[in-house]
Amino acid sequence: MTAQTINVNAVIDKAKFTPFHLSVVLWCLMIIIFDGYDLIIYGVALPLLMEEWALTSVQAGMLASAALTGMMFGAMLFGMLADKIGRKNVILICVALFSGFTFLGSFASGPVEFGLLRFVAGLGIGGVMPNLVALTSEYAPKKMRATLVAVMFSGYAVGGILSAVLGKLLIADHGWQIMFNLAGIPLLLLPIIWKFLPESLTYLVKKGHTEKAHTIFQKITPEVVAKDTQLVLNEEQTPEGAPVKALFQNGRAISTFLFWVSFFMCLLIVYALGSWLPKLMIAAGYSLGTSLSFLLALNVGAMLGAVGGGILADKFHLKPVIITMLISGALALVGLGFNSPQPVLYLLVAIAGAASIGSQILLYSYVAQFYPLSVRSTGIGWASAVGRIGAIVGPVLTGALLAMKLPHQMNFLAIAIPCILAAAAVILIKRKAFEDGKAPIAQPHVVSYSAEK
Template sequence: MTAHTMNVNAVVDKAKFKPFHMTVVLWCLFVVLFDGYDLAINGVVLPLLMQEWGMSAVQAGMLASTALAGMMFGAMFFGMLADKIGRKKVILICVTLFSGFTFLGGFAENPTQFGVLRFIAGLGIGGVLPNLVALTSEYAPQKLRSTLVTGMFSGYAMGGIMAALLGTWLTPSFGWQIMFWIAGIPLLVLPLLFIFLPESLAFLVKQQKTEKALAIVQKLSPEDKVTPQTVLVFNESKVPAASISALFKQGRLPGTLLFWLAFFMCLLMLYALGSWLPKLMMAAGYSLGSSLTFLLALNIGAVIGTAGGGMLADRFHIKPVIISMLTVGILALIGLGFNSPQPVIYFLVSLAGASSVGCSILLYSYVAQFYPLAVRSTGLGWASGVGRMGAIVGPIVIGFLLGLELPHKFNFLAVAVPAVLAVIAIAFIRPAKEQEEVVITKASIEPIKQTT
């Protein structure tokens, strides 16, 4: 009896959208929803913490950056770990960390306790993002890849909307702590994640878990006959697994450095806005209540920008879409520095949200397409980790500017400068030229031995 060979990459690329794809996207979306929520609660609670603990804007900016520092280390470490032990295990570990320690943050009694808990939670928040992107990208059909990755990532902006709404409704009655206790919800869902979230297909094949891999291939391609004798092969570049040095080889050096710069600048802009927008609008003369409404507008714009950007990236090329969206964001931020009617300000805030969140998310999808499978999580993790340095710098810089009490238009111009630098970096990115070959793993050779 002759074994039947199936190329995993071809099966995934040509698959039609099926319930299996929806399962992957929805579970990843649920996890990223709480990551976006976690970012936005900084903007909700910082004015309240400054009042309760008597902090200056600079001190509050430093406190907001503790979680972001954790995210930086988490993205780098868990990105590499996933290429070794599998994406699913790392996602479960990260959810436990960020949900559990964000929940505990609601019990903090002083800035030191709060900062320590936020740093540990940040390890999980930063570690989970590159793995959610890698897993979604790995299972997405080629024609829908950017749409599904950005669709999953729209949960990030939805989490921001949830935080803005709950902050407006709940904090006056229950205090800032309630925002952190809500973040414990994913802990309750961990058993379901363990059961229903699939592991990386390439990882299953490499680990000789042929039965599970074949079951997933059958779901992706039910029209093809998959038997225990089916041999799974996949395309893979000749790079050492989970190797940082591989990010700089085979023509990837310029692209890696440019992606790092783009991530740094985009996340600086994103987290500066996410952490300080209510306070920035208060400095421009608005009340705290209306400033939280601006946070809601920012995240509504982010949802539209994320979904729309993904569809445009699949229709056109992802690179010009990112550059165009960043350009719109730059113009919106410049516009916010001028006194305009309130509806116009809401519109500009929405455009800034669409640009900052949408472009950051599209960058994840762009990076996932740039690196080969063997180092995809590593590449995403390090790009995200370097970006987190920008995320750390952003709230501190804006806190410093607010402390100087400059005219508010200078605050928005300062947020626009990183976007200009990100446009320049992305404009120079070129695809790496590398050879990919079909690899037959030990797991897929076994059936041949038994049946030929």
């Protein structure tokens, strides 16, 4: 008798939202909250670090880029590694790196030691992002995929909000070190994450881990699946050992390049604002406490923009939503250069957060829906890695602008320009290639699903 065959991806696409889906989103959300916290605390601590270590604006910008450089290499390395050893294993490694080495940063005696610790932490921060996006995107039902990825990734903004709030409450009495001490909490949660975070079902099927795959599959669908059922992965066959080359095959080359440009520009804005917004507002005449409130507004806007944008994207399409957000962000940044009532400034900062961080989150979802499963982590990882170059440039460029003592409005005008360039890159992406999240498909990859294997 011929064994039953089930297309795993088709079942996931059509599945109803279940407690299992909720658990995947919540675990990934929790991890990305700590990831965002670990990254944004540098912007919170920056004014005190500059004073304690007598850093110039350029030196402070270069120090900010230490973590961002690590993120670039981490995104490349761990994106590809996940396709080989599994996303869950890579996520656990990355959590240990970014949590442990951010914690150690509180004991740094000077900028050089601090920069080295931030670089290693950056490896984990950059490596965990593409894998959390890929895991959430893989398990999310198709009709709400963009929304779930956006909700999960909004945890990055929640981490930024948490960082800003704790900074206002704790730094004055306990110094900047307390922020880095708190970053060690995820180390205590590693055993729990290992127990409850599921591995990629695609990875388990491809590697022949049939019992684990069967257990997860039963949580996705109420149907009883026989042990001898064959699972079919609806994915493109990728030459072994050449996943990066696959990003440029089957008509994906131009879109891959455009995604890289949009990631570069978006991340330049994200980290220029994330690292320097409090200092920019201090330069404009506001106190440290008020300036940290602007950082809070930035991340609240990012969270609302990401979730709202994800809902709109599932109704319409990611492309027009991202373009609209980026253009709105450019206008908001230009508006920040002019004297306005404080509530108006908070609103403009929130719009800038929705446009920069929110658009970046939606771009991750856009990329995740484009590449086939066999190279999804690699595709997201490389787009993120190229974007990290922009993230490195952002803080350094903003520090140089402040050192030039230009008029206040010129600083924000300079940061608005990459918003327009990112929007232009997204406009040029061929939407047709992404319809229904599909890329050209070769013959399905079939794996025998039996207890004896």
